Amino acid sequence: MRIAIIVNEGAGHGAGAAALEARAAGLLNERGHEVVPVPAGELAGRIESARDGPAEIVLVGGGDGTLNLAASLLAGSGKALAIWPLGTANLLARDLRVPLSRDAAVLALSESERQEIDLGEVNGRIFLSKCMIGATSSLSSMRKRLKARLGSRPWVGLLAAFLILFRPSPRLALVAETAEGRQSLRVRVVAVLNNEYDEGRGRVFARSRLDRGLLTMYLAKRISPAGLLRIVGGMAVGRWKKADILSYRTIREITIHSRRRLLHVTVDGDLVRMAPPLRFSVRPKALAVMVPRRRALASGRDHNDESGENRCGRGGVGT
Numbered sequence: 001m002r003i004a005i006i007v008n009e010g011a012g013h014g015a016g017a018a019a020l021e022a023r024a025a026g027l028l029n030e031r032g033h034e035v036v037p038v039p040a041g042e043l044a045g046r047i048e049s050a051r052d053g054p055a056e057i058v059l060v061g062g063g064d065g066t067l068n069l070a071a072s073l074l075a076g077s078g079k080a081l082a083i084w085p086l087g088t089a090n091l092l093a094r095d096l097r098v099p100l101s102r103d104a105a106v107l108a109l110s111e112s113e114r115q116e117i118d119l120g121e122v123n124g125r126i127f128l129s130k131c132m133i134g135a136t137s138s139l140s141s142m143r144k145r146l147k148a149r150l151g152s153r154p155w156v157g158l159l160a161a162f163l164i165l166f167r168p169s170p171r172l173a174l175v176a177e178t179a180e181g182r183q184s185l186r187v188r189v190v191a192v193l194n195n196e197y198d199e200g201r202g203r204v205f206a207r208s209r210l211d212r213g214l215l216t217m218y219l220a221k222r223i224s225p226a227g228l229l230r231i232v233g234g235m236a237v238g239r240w241k242k243a244d245i246l247s248y249r250t251i252r253e254i255t256i257h258s259r260r261r262l263l264h265v266t267v268d269g270d271l272v273r274m275a276p277p278l279r280f281s282v283r284p285k286a287l288a289v290m291v292p293r294r295r296a297l298a299s300g301r302d303h304n305d306e307s308g309e310n311r312c313g314r315g316g317v318g319t
Contacts, residue, residue, distance in 0.1 A: 001057055003028055003109070004036045004050035006070075007086065008043055008062035020061060024084070024106045031110050047073045056080065057290060059109065063087020064129060068268040071119060071287050072126050080114050080288040089269065091129045095207045096291045113293050116285035117210040120194035122278055125267060127194060128287075131280070132266040133256070134172050134189040134220075171221065175257040177277075182257075189220040192280050196250060213284035218248045253281045 005024050007017035025035040036055040038046050047070050050058045060070040061084035074081050084105050085093035096117075099105045120127040174185045196216040198208050256263075256278040265274050 001109070002034045002036050002055045003057045003059055003082070004038050004053065004055035005059045006038055006043070006046050006050060006061065007084070008060075008066040010043075010062075017061075020086070020102075023102075024059065024061075027103060027106045028109065031107070033109070044069060044073065051077050051079050057082050057109070059084055059106070061086045064089055064091050064268045065270045067092055068126065068128055068270070071128055075119060075126065075283070075287045078288070080290050082109055082112070082290040091205075091268075095129075095210060096289065097294075098292065108292050109290060111293050112290040114288055115211070115291050117287050117289055118194055118213055119283040119286045120192065120215055120280065121283055122192070122265070122267065122280050123274055125272075126283070127267050129268050130191050130193045131268075131278075132189065132191045133174075133263055133278075134187065173259070176217070177255040177257060178251055178253070185219065187219045187221050189218075190256065191218040192216070192254070193218065194282070211285055213282055214250050214252055215254065215280060215282050216248055216250045217254060217280075218246060220246055253279075255279050 005021045005028075007020045007024075009017040028035055036050070036053055038050050038053075040046075041049070043066070047058065047060070051074055057080045058070065058074060059082040060067060062070075063085075064087055066087065067081070067083060070081055083093045083096065083098045084102075085098060085100050086102070090100060093100065093105070099108050120131070122131050171186045171188050172190070174187065174190065176183050176185055193207075193216045195207050195210050195212055195214060197218075198206050256276065258276040258278075260276065262273045263276055263278065265272055265278065
């Protein structure tokens, strides 16, 4: 395989990007792969250069924000994205069961297969995992401030989440519009997920399928540290979707209206400001990725309801 290697210098990996790229190149060369050089430059330009060059696969090292940028540039190009999880949360890598160890993730490429996954989209911007509006939309800025003081420790994100939840904040007045009509919402948190979280023992904020061509909207009218712990505890035993603070529905398109001039939205962990209405849609199987072979096989199995349209929990959108 012809593979280009790009590491984001700004990701929280604690090592030089050039040294990491050289390390990966050595491991791949040892296994008979051809490493295609990528000219130096800024991150987006390097990804575009790899996309337009002879490489079949672009191995990108960084966190979920880095992968979001790579996905936006590689989608529809015919080139496959390989994930080198060098961030803090590494949500996409976990969902695709890419090894989190640095060397193991690179070596896994030799036993990986190409698979097409869905992309979510909001107002023309793609997302791989989720978008969040409301109390947790300030999580990104809180996490950055804590990382500046405490470093890139794994528990910094969890600490930021609890600090945000302890902070009092008003509920958002929104209107959700689908093909079925409009519905008024007063919620503290809205999350729109690419595909759907699993419900099963030990499946904590995990997605086993990313190719079902759907989105899921999760709503929390109220939330607290205790409520979050109840949801996480329910996930551990496989019964979290009946939590009294949560409602959800699966859709393919939804528009969120607000009287506010701008909404703060966390897109794959990055905080951005967007002018409403927010128009969410799904781009089925728009991105080619490399996944460990057993994960690729598992994705072909039936999982829940394949129709993926308008399934609701605890009263649907408006409760």
